[in-house]
Amino acid sequence: MSDFTMVSRVSTGVEGFDSIIGGGIPEGHIVTIFGTYGTGKTTFGLHFIYEGLKNGENAIYISLDEDEESIRDTASGFGMDLEAFKDSLEIIRLDPVSVKESLEKVRNEMLQAILEMGAKRLVVDTISVLEGLFDEKERWLPLSYLRNIIKKSGVTAILTSEADKTQSSSKYGILEYISDGAVALRFLRKSEIEEPILALEVIKMRRVKHSRKPTPYIITEKGIKVLEGAELF
Ligand SMILES: Nc1ncnc2c1ncn2[C@@H]1O[C@H](COP(=O)(O)OP(=O)(O)O)[C@@H](O)[C@H]1O
């Protein structure tokens, strides 16, 4: 049997997304979701966490920007009641500056937290905030630490990042290399006077056969809905 069929898949909980990547994220993989503000990165991460919680899994949500209350509010705006899962979910708000100052300590604590909890899912939102504090030459360091933690613990992870100006890669362009998969969330404009539409594109997904076609999606009071098969314009 090939790797292809052996790896079990983790459902993202994002309506219409799993089928694009053949049934979900391969277990233990790291997937980067990048996009400019308002494209739904946090929402995507919340769907992923909530799906796990509903399946009886433990999960960790690490926030490098929004505080815990704001995350809970965003989730409840989409009808996700995180309170109901307070025993299986840990929301950790980390100050990026403190993380940078004690990187090794955070690394050890994070690994310990995942292992102790037996977490199956991890979200780090937004990792580019931390990347931005490092010089170009050192920027890979927090990412390689993070990759190490994820691979050691076997957790399936979503890392979110701001996009670069062209919306075609993560802000610093390194995350894609340490990730097993990358998904772009983009605003597309047909013309200046028309409302932009949102479209996502699977840039890479190791061991997975996937489409690269930009697929439109919408964000409603129920969260993200990917409109697979719909035409862009
Ligand atoms: N309860 C809601 N109902 C409908 N749309 C919402 C709701 N909450 C947020 N949105 C929309 O989703 C967008 C994306 O939110 P978010 O996931 O926070 O994006 P990002 O993390 O990429 O900045 C918001 O800018 C808003 O347009």
Ligand SMILES: [Mg+2]
């Ligand atoms: Mg966000």
